[in-house]
Amino acid sequence: MSSIGTGYDQSTTTFSPDGRVFQVEYATKAVDISSTAVGIRCKDGVVMCVEKPKLSKMLVEGTNRRIMTVDKHSGICISGMIADARQIVNYGRREATGYLDFSGSPIPGSVLASRISMMMHTYTLYWTVRPFGASVLIASYAEEGPQLYSVDPSGVSYRYFATAIGKGKNGAKSQLEKLDLTTLTAREAVIEAAKVIYSQHDPSKEKPIELEISWVCDESNKMHQLVPPALHAEAEAAAKAYREAMDDD
Amino acid sequence: MQAHAPESAFTRTTNPLVTGGSVVALKYAGGVLVATDTLASYGSLARFENVCRMSTVGMNHDVLLAAGGDYSDYQQMLKMIDIRATQEFALDDGAALSASEMHHWLTRILYQRRSKMDPLWNQIVIAGFRDGQVYLGTSDLYGTMYTEDIIATGLGAHMALPLLRKGWRADMSEAEARKLLEDCMRVLFYRDTRASANINIGKVDASGCTVSAPIKLETFWEHPEFVRGGGHLGNGSW
Numbered sequence: 001m002s003s004i005g006t007g008y009d010q011s012t013t014t015f016s017p018d019g020r021v022f023q024v025e026y027a028t029k030a031v032d033i034s035s036t037a038v039g040i041r042c043k044d045g046v047v048m049c050v051e052k053p054k055l056s057k058m059l060v061e062g063t064n065r066r067i068m069t070v071d072k073h074s075g076i077c078i079s080g081m082i083a084d085a086r087q088i089v090n091y092g093r094r095e096a097t098g099y100l101d102f103s104g105s106p107i108p109g110s111v112l113a114s115r116i117s118m119m120m121h122t123y124t125l126y127w128t129v130r131p132f133g134a135s136v137l138i139a140s141y142a143e144e145g146p147q148l149y150s151v152d153p154s155g156v157s158y159r160y161f162a163t164a165i166g167k168g169k170n171g172a173k174s175q176l177e178k179l180d181l182t183t184l185t186a187r188e189a190v191i192e193a194a195k196v197i198y199s200q201h202d203p204s205k206e207k208p209i210e211l212e213i214s215w216v217c218d219e220s221n222k223m224h225q226l227v228p229p230a231l232h233a234e235a236e237a238a239a240k241a242y243r244e245a246m247d248d249d
Numbered sequence: 250m251q252a253h254a255p256e257s258a259f260t261r262t263t264n265p266l267v268t269g270g271s272v273v274a275l276k277y278a279g280g281v282l283v284a285t286d287t288l289a290s291y292g293s294l295a296r297f298e299n300v301c302r303m304s305t306v307g308m309n310h311d312v313l314l315a316a317g318g319d320y321s322d323y324q325q326m327l328k329m330i331d332i333r334a335t336q337e338f339a340l341d342d343g344a345a346l347s348a349s350e351m352h353h354w355l356t357r358i359l360y361q362r363r364s365k366m367d368p369l370w371n372q373i374v375i376a377g378f379r380d381g382q383v384y385l386g387t388s389d390l391y392g393t394m395y396t397e398d399i400i401a402t403g404l405g406a407h408m409a410l411p412l413l414r415k416g417w418r419a420d421m422s423e424a425e426a427r428k429l430l431e432d433c434m435r436v437l438f439y440r441d442t443r444a445s446a447n448i449n450i451g452k453v454d455a456s457g458c459t460v461s462a463p464i465k466l467e468t469f470w471e472h473p474e475f476v477r478g479g480g481h482l483g484n485g486s487w
Binding site for chain 2: 068069072097101225
């Protein structure tokens with residue numbers, strides 16, 4: 001952060017003289033120091049993968065979920081402050097339920113992403129609240145086909161073929177660019193996503209991690225769920241081997 | 250009804266509009282069979298002849314819900330269950346409402362709604378199978394609930410229950426149970442002016458929960474008493 005503070009960083013309601021809202025940038029920083037998460041939209045579905053630091057050996061495996069299901073056909077993957085992000089997920093669930101109840105069809109990814117981004121944006125407008133210290137990836141596979149969105153603390157949302165958030169996002173994005181997303185299947189994307197996460201994780205410097213991988217694709221019957229244990233193990237093994245090969249070079 | 254209500258009080262829909270008739274259900278050795286006909290009446294008019302009044306519900310579709318009474322209230326009930334099933338799916342903790350839990354939950358809703366003078370105007374039958382246990386229960390629009398081996402709602406409570414009591418055994422085979430159920434539905438079709446000969450049969454057993462395609466009951470109208478009628482008896486009989 002080049003020009004820290006100087007009195008303009010206390011509230012989201014005041015711009016700095018050079019046109020920035022520092023609180024929003026600080027919130028973005030909270031995401032940029034958090035776990036890497038990647039999302040890949042392929043021809044038959046969407047895959048999301050996130051790393052979770054193994055905080056303790058006594059931690060129950062699979063606890064502290066970072067990927068959550070919003071509706072049957074959509075899910076959210078979070079990076080940043082988990083407690084903040086859980087509010088986003090709960091909001092998404094309410095919106096999805098309300099949309100289905102009112103319109104009779106499942107909420108499209110574009111609508112879910114825009115509802116969530118509008119809500120997150122309102123948290124950058126008033127001094128009584130602070131912005132969300134979290135970004136989310138939104139995976140959806142409804143009538144419009146598989147879609148992937150990303151929403152930032154500023155309330156900006158983009159639709160992607162593949163993207164990453166969190167501390168390894170830059171390296172992860174350049175890895176993702178190498179994939180051919182027109183031919184990749186969801187099953188293959190699970191392996192690739194795990195590899196991308198591990199390529200950004202240095203075991204000599206960082207704590208060990210646990211992966212969480214979900215998909216919503218034809219193979220999962222267009223339901224958003226964690227990938228089957230066998231596929232998860234296969235992806236994790238492939239990713240670890242990939243990392244070791246990387247380190248040997 | 251509306252006309253007699255005091256001006257200060259507000260009334261809600263306490264009459265059903267489009268209605269389904271009886272639901273008949275029985276346990277047999279290893280499962281449950283449930284029958285409904287496919288008619289939804291508008292008053293005494295046979296308005297919709299091909300609707301299904303039973304559905305597999307819950308996160309895993311392992312609970313059978315059949316209903317008589319207001320058809321739109323039944324549809325609303327299905328919607329509420331689906332919203333809840335989606336919540337269960339999203340929580341992803343492996344838990345799913347059993348038939349018994351579903352029955353208790355729906356009964357709480359029915360009781361709450363009747364206490365608000367805004368009832369869901371239905372008689373429902375719920376069947377399920379979990380952990381080797383068969384479940385069969387019913388609730389009405391007042392929130393009364395019970396479980397039984399044999400259940401019949403609507404006019405069936407008067408006309409089918411006596412037949413079920415006579416013919417039912419705990420160790421019945423599926424074929425025997427199906428025969429008894431069809432006999433009940435046939436009698437109802439003969440005597441209930443809001444019934445039809447097209448029926449759905451739902452089955453719940455260890456392998457899961459299914460609803461059959463509609464089948465047409467065989468009927469025989471040439472009984473002498475049917476042809477002759479009862480008018481000559483002079484006792485008001487038809």
